[in-house]
Amino acid sequence: xxxxxxxxxxxxxxxxxxxxxxxxxxxxxxxxxxxxxxxxxxxxxxxxxxxxxxxxxxxxxxxxxxxxxxxxxxxxxxxxxxxxxxxxxxxxxxxxxxxxxxxxxxxxxxxxxxxxxxxxxxxxxxxxxxxxxxxxxxxxxxxxxxxxxxxxxxxxxxxxxxxxxxxxxxxxxxxxxxxxxxxxxxxxxxxxxxxxxxxxxxxxxxxxxxxxxxxxxxxxxxxxxxxxxxxxxxxxxxxxxxxxxxxxxxxxxxxxxxxxxxxxxxxxxxxxxxxxxxxxxxxxxxxxxxxxxxxxxxxxxxxxxxxxxxxxxxxxxxxxxxxxxxxxxxxxxxxxxxxxxxxxxxxxxxxxxxxxxxxxxxxxxxxxxxxxxxxxxxxxxxxxxxxxxxxxxxxxxxxxxxxxxxxxxxxxxxxxxxxxxxxxxxxxxxxxxxxxxxxxxxxxxxxxxxxxxxxxxxxxxxxxxxxxxxxxxxxxxxxxxxxxxxxxxxxxxxxxxxxxxxxxxx
Ligand code: XMP
Numbered sequence: 001x002x003x004x005x006x007x008x009x010x011x012x013x014x015x016x017x018x019x020x021x022x023x024x025x026x027x028x029x030x031x032x033x034x035x036x037x038x039x040x041x042x043x044x045x046x047x048x049x050x051x052x053x054x055x056x057x058x059x060x061x062x063x064x065x066x067x068x069x070x071x072x073x074x075x076x077x078x079x080x081x082x083x084x085x086x087x088x089x090x091x092x093x094x095x096x097x098x099x100x101x102x103x104x105x106x107x108x109x110x111x112x113x114x115x116x117x118x119x120x121x122x123x124x125x126x127x128x129x130x131x132x133x134x135x136x137x138x139x140x141x142x143x144x145x146x147x148x149x150x151x152x153x154x155x156x157x158x159x160x161x162x163x164x165x166x167x168x169x170x171x172x173x174x175x176x177x178x179x180x181x182x183x184x185x186x187x188x189x190x191x192x193x194x195x196x197x198x199x200x201x202x203x204x205x206x207x208x209x210x211x212x213x214x215x216x217x218x219x220x221x222x223x224x225x226x227x228x229x230x231x232x233x234x235x236x237x238x239x240x241x242x243x244x245x246x247x248x249x250x251x252x253x254x255x256x257x258x259x260x261x262x263x264x265x266x267x268x269x270x271x272x273x274x275x276x277x278x279x280x281x282x283x284x285x286x287x288x289x290x291x292x293x294x295x296x297x298x299x300x301x302x303x304x305x306x307x308x309x310x311x312x313x314x315x316x317x318x319x320x321x322x323x324x325x326x327x328x329x330x331x332x333x334x335x336x337x338x339x340x341x342x343x344x345x346x347x348x349x350x351x352x353x354x355x356x357x358x359x360x361x362x363x364x365x366x367x368x369x370x371x372x373x374x375x376x377x378x379x380x381x382x383x384x385x386x387x388x389x390x391x392x393x394x395x396x397x398x399x400x401x402x403x404x405x406x407x408x409x410x411x412x413x414x415x416x417x418x419x420x421x422x423x424x425x426x427x428x429x430x431x432x433x434x435x436x437x438x439x440x441x442x443x444x445x446x447x448x449x450x451x452x453x454x455x456x457x458x459x460x461x462x463x464x465x466x467x468x469x470x471x472x473x474x475x476x477x478x479x480x481x482x483x484x485x486x487x488x489x490x491x492x493x494x495x496x497x498x499x500x501x502x503x504x505x506x
Contacts, residue, residue, distance in 0.1 A: 002026040002182055003043035007051030007061040007078050013323060013460065015047055015076070015167040017361050018175070023190025024182050027359075028326055031061040038067060045072045045186030048079030050165065054129050055081045055091055072158040072185045074111075077127050080161035084152070087135035087159070094130045101125075101170060104150045109141040110157035110185055114176035123150075123164035123171045131163070157185060194360075194367045199231065202356055206235035213314030215354060218303050219244040219269060220386065221258040223379055224319030224357060227369040230265050231356050232317055234372070238268045241313065243306045245299060248275025249388030249402065252410040261378050274302050275399075282390070282397045286434070288506035291397070295387045316351040320358050321365055323460070382427045383461070391506040395434025401449075405432040407485045408451045412477050416455070419473045426464060428455035430481075431494070431505045439489030448489030451481055456503055464498040 002019050006012040006028050019026035026047075029038060046068055053060035055078065065086050075083040081091045102125045106112045115121065125144075134140050134152035142151030142162070150163040160181065166174035182188045215232060219225045219242050232240050242262065246255045255271070262269045281294050307313060357365050369379045385391055393405050409430040416422050431452040439446040453474070458464035478491040494501075 001041065001043050002045045002047060002186065002188065003038065003041050004028045004047045004049060005038075005063065005079075006030050007049050007082070008053065009050035009076075009078065010462070011165060011167055012049040013326060013361075015049060016322075017363070018167045018178055019047070019182060020192055020361065020364065022175070022179055022182055023192050024188045025192040031063060035064070035067060043071060044188050045074070045182060047181075048073065048075040048082060050077030050079060050126070053078065054093065055085050056093060056129065068159075072181070073160070074181050074185075075159075075161040076165060076167070077163060080151075080163055081127075081129050081131055083159060083161045084131040084133075084135060087138065087154075089131055089135040089138070089152075090133040091129055092132050094128050097128045098125045098144075099127075102144055102164065104142045104144050104164065106142045106151070107140070109139070109151075109153050109160075111141065111151070111153060111160045111162075111177055111180050113184060114180045115173045116176075121171075121173050123166075124168045125150075125164050127163060131161075160185070194364055195371055199234075199368060199371050202231060203235045206232055206354065206356060209352075209354065210236050210239070210315055213239070213352075215240045215315040215317050216307055216310070216313035216351070217242045217317035219258070219262065219267075220319075221250065221254060222319070222384060223362075223369060223381070224321055224365055226258075226261065226265075226319075226374065226378070227365050227372065228317055228319040228355075228357055229262075229267055229269075230372045230374060231368065232354065233265065233267055240268060240317065241310055242267050242269035243272060243303060244269055245272045245274055245302050245306075247278045247295060247299065247388060247390075248399075249278065249295070249390045249393075249397075251384070251389065252406040261375070265372075265374065270306065272302060272306060274298075277302070279397060279399060284396065286395050288391065291390050291506065292387050295390055299386075313351055315354045317354045317356075320355040322357075322359055322361050325358055380423060382422075382425070382429075385504055391504045392429060392431045394432065394505060401432060404449055404485055404487050405430060405451075408432070408481045408488060408491075411480045411484060412453055415473055415477045415480070416469075419470065421467075421469070421473070424457070425455050425467055426458040426461070427503060428453075428467070430454070437490050441489070446489045449487045450490045450492060451485075451488050452492050452494050452505075453477065454494040454503075454505075456498070458498075458503070461503060464503050466495050466497050469493075 002024055004016050004026055012028055016026045016028050051061055084091050102123055104121050104123050106119055106121055131149045138152045138154055140149055141153045144150045153160045165171055166177040215236055217229050229242055259271055278298060281298050285291055366379045389402055389405055390397055393401055412430050416428055431454055433450040435450050436447050439448055455467040455469055456464040457467050481488055481491050
């Protein structure tokens, strides 16, 4: 496996994903994790990530030379500056940040051996400090057009460094560079496939852990909880008891559709229709954070009632995935956001925790889902927030308003599918505003509801860009919504990216 040492870069998870896409298992650990923890991983290679700090500042991430003595290592950006400093090179503060597309001229080297004949590479740069001089005994392998040092390598090629980012899509030869590192320099094999073999091994692990015990699981209708349940069901059969709480804030026909999927997977699942209870608890509430809090708490209460109804359980199954673990700081990283799956469990919980997807990225969860026979249509659905339409129905939550939103949203999604754009979009949905406006239909004045169309592209939801949907699609959607949802007389488009906006409206 490859170990990625995180020095705080926004791209760290991307490095891990890129390595795994090559078929090599990779793991992220924060730079200040205990040495024993790093040593216990016994990696075949180490990649040091970029980071927002300067190696010249006190308190910025550091590594001991011992740690990387016996293993090939690749430093990227901040990682390169750190290696330069560790081995006696010179790092200086740059005059200005260099950010964006750049061209570098490369020399023959082990790291670039798969890049082909062209000695000029298009790359993505993002840095402030500069390595002015490579360490003694190291060779400069890349320079930018202005002559700045952009890569160096030890004589045996086992220590290599790049100022640019091979992990981002804007470095087209990045895959070749990472392949050369993991296969040629580290000697890894491409055996991380997540096919039938991985699934059988995981089923065996779950069996050993659970023994004869019972497992309870809350299904959300999303991919992670469904795949977790499907794989656990293969291990323990009907000793897995699933609960699907319908909080009344689902999309049109969603409850019914996900229940069909669950049944096709032979899951032992109970549908709890709690819509009215949630709406009652939310009566008159308009403040976004209060909405979320009420929904979160009631959700846990309903789930606990179900758990008591079946007389408790030995294990709680959760659909935690790797980004949740890393983002919550359990992978060693700083806390970016506390994820409910990881951080929100009751302290006095008596059940053991089962998290079969804990090591996987989202695309890997989908791959496991395919191996388990879950329909691609289901696995490819856009992410949907836990509080559901509550965060898209601004103002007071009433069934009539939620129904208007549901109908408009279904039309938008149907047309996006008709135009063949669904799989190119990270998330698309409608928002219902608490604002009415004046319209006119056949000489009659109307005073109707306002729908916002929101569609974004994104890699990981941390940043997102609004999608330039074709005018024809927008026109069709606008006409259909106003015709088929009579309460609506105005359709608008959200053209804000994240940042500064978030993806959801609340
Ligand atoms: P924002 O709105 O913060 O959303 O840009 C980022 C991503 O997270 C989803 N989201 C949630 N997912 N529970 C979830 O499981 C939540 O409470 C929640 N809030 C936002 C959102 O849909 C987007 O994909």
